Amino acid sequence: MRSGNKYQSCKNIEGIFLPGTKKYLTLCEVKDLQIRMGVLVILLLTLSSELCIADWTENLALGGKTVQSSTYDSRGTAQRAVDGNRNSDYHQSSCTHTQFELNPWWRVDLKDVYSVSRVIITNRGDCCQERIIGAEIRIGNSLENNGNNNELVSVIKCTPYEATQTFEFKPTKGRYVNIVVPGSQKVLTLCEVEVFAENLAVGAEAVQSSTHDTGAAQNAIDGSRLSNHYFGSCTHTTWSKDPWWRLDLKQVHQVTSVIITNRGDCCPERLNGAQIRIGNSLENNGNNNELAATIKHIKAGATETFEFKPIKGRYVNIFLPGDGKILTLCEVEVFAGNLALGAKAVQSSTYNHLAGAEHAVDGSKESNFLLGSCTHTADNDPWWRVDLKEVRKVTRVSITNRGDCCEERIGGAQIRIGNSLENNGNNNELAATIKHIPAGATETFVFKPIRGRYVNIFLPGHEKYLTLCEVEVFAD
Numbered sequence: 001m002r003s004g005n006k007y008q009s010c011k012n013i014e015g016i017f018l019p020g021t022k023k024y025l026t027l028c029e030v031k032d033l034q035i036r037m038g039v040l041v042i043l044l045l046t047l048s049s050e051l052c053i054a055d056w057t058e059n060l061a062l063g064g065k066t067v068q069s070s071t072y073d074s075r076g077t078a079q080r081a082v083d084g085n086r087n088s089d090y091h092q093s094s095c096t097h098t099q100f101e102l103n104p105w106w107r108v109d110l111k112d113v114y115s116v117s118r119v120i121i122t123n124r125g126d127c128c129q130e131r132i133i134g135a136e137i138r139i140g141n142s143l144e145n146n147g148n149n150n151e152l153v154s155v156i157k158c159t160p161y162e163a164t165q166t167f168e169f170k171p172t173k174g175r176y177v178n179i180v181v182p183g184s185q186k187v188l189t190l191c192e193v194e195v196f197a198e199n200l201a202v203g204a205e206a207v208q209s210s211t212h213d214t215g216a217a218q219n220a221i222d223g224s225r226l227s228n229h230y231f232g233s234c235t236h237t238t239w240s241k242d243p244w245w246r247l248d249l250k251q252v253h254q255v256t257s258v259i260i261t262n263r264g265d266c267c268p269e270r271l272n273g274a275q276i277r278i279g280n281s282l283e284n285n286g287n288n289n290e291l292a293a294t295i296k297h298i299k300a301g302a303t304e305t306f307e308f309k310p311i312k313g314r315y316v317n318i319f320l321p322g323d324g325k326i327l328t329l330c331e332v333e334v335f336a337g338n339l340a341l342g343a344k345a346v347q348s349s350t351y352n353h354l355a356g357a358e359h360a361v362d363g364s365k366e367s368n369f370l371l372g373s374c375t376h377t378a379d380n381d382p383w384w385r386v387d388l389k390e391v392r393k394v395t396r397v398s399i400t401n402r403g404d405c406c407e408e409r410i411g412g413a414q415i416r417i418g419n420s421l422e423n424n425g426n427n428n429e430l431a432a433t434i435k436h437i438p439a440g441a442t443e444t445f446v447f448k449p450i451r452g453r454y455v456n457i458f459l460p461g462h463e464k465y466l467t468l469c470e471v472e473v474f475a476d
């Protein structure tokens with residue numbers, strides 16, 4: 001191993017071995033490259049200074065290395081929050097617990113940099129649920145102030161009846177995830193923390209207009225942001241007119257952002273003017289689909305995020321118009337948003353002109369009914385339904401409850417998902433039952449994947465009112 005380098009020349013390698021005790025071996029990518037000028041084989045190890053990209057199903061925090069500002073007793077160690085157990089009774093020894101102190105905090109080291117978009121936290125359930133109010137979730141790469149100065153992605157504002165709460169936010173790059181409660185004489189107790197990075201491009205299929213040397217289309221979704229083309233982790237077309245690269249997500253998603261890593265060893269200007277296009281058509285190889293963004297410039301080896309209004313599509317194209325062009329991409333990451341946004345919604349009845357079914361999918365979490373962004377029915381066994389237009393594998397639904405009054409009305413409502421319109425869709429599979437959502441709060445219900453076109457919120461009983469201020473639907 002050459003000091004300061006990230007590669008090693010070797011041959012006849014059968015394994016990778018790191019001798020010693022208390023060692024961690026992390027490999028984000030391993031590739032063998034045959035060099036044309038000789039018989040040298042380079043084993044490329046993408047180390048933890050590069051960003052690793054996880055399959056969405058993986059809880060990155062599980063079993064990770066954790067620390068906290070202090071420990072109350074032997075039952076409340078930091079590791080309890082990543083043991084895979086959501087048991088919320090502190091006395092069952094599956095929760096953390098700090099001392100009463102100034103600004104208590106907890107931190108997990110993911111061991112690599114990920115683009116984190118979701119954190120799930122299970123609060124203590126046997127007592128003292130209010131202690132977590134005001135806790136901040138922070139993500140980043142710095143250990144300054146024990147990591148508590150990293151980017152703020154969410155704040156826990158209330159204590160839901162259910163102990164487990166999901167926090168979703170724009171993808172944020174970082175190795176460390178911190179939970180910190182600002183203030184004096186505070187206690188932090190966490191019964192489980194789960195961390196997810198959701199990149200739709202992982203495991204998808206890529207093609208491009210042409211291929212030069214080792215620059216295959218699949219290199220842009222191999223999970224490595226390594227930006228030296230000669231290390232085999234970037235795409236490369238031939239010199240050509242209007243080169244393009246296309247990703248097939250295999251199903252339609254509502255894409256909200258694309259992250260692109262540019263070549264770093266030379267030629268960053270070649271990407272200038274490239275277009276990100278998203279849609280369902282393969283006309284002109286997909287390059288006629290809706291324009292989401294145009295790349296003005298990405299610095300050599302840099303990664304840039306392009307965010308835009310949600311665009312529904314199966315195909316994501318990077319298209320570079322012009323003569324004598326080369327398209328090189330070192331990584332492309334794709335993220336989707338809320339499937340229900342702007343979709344067709346209906347309900348069993350409508351209370352008045354302010355209460356239309358479409359208000360639950362208007363993109364606003366405004367919870368004051370009188371401001372016209374909530375639904376409201378007026379009958380027995382009320383229901384609300386959104387049509388996703390196609391069958392999706394739904395894994396979670398977020399619901400915002402009315403905030404100006406009557407929060408208890410939503411108690412007992414059922415989330416049902418499926419493809420049948422029998423009984424207006426209310427006979428479809430039961431995904432979750434809402435016990436309680438605090439006034440004006442948003443709660444996320446996570447469940448095993450259920451395939452379905454229709455998502456219903458159904459409230460059984462006489463003289464019931466169903467009011468929804470926002471419904472968000474996600475399929476992973």
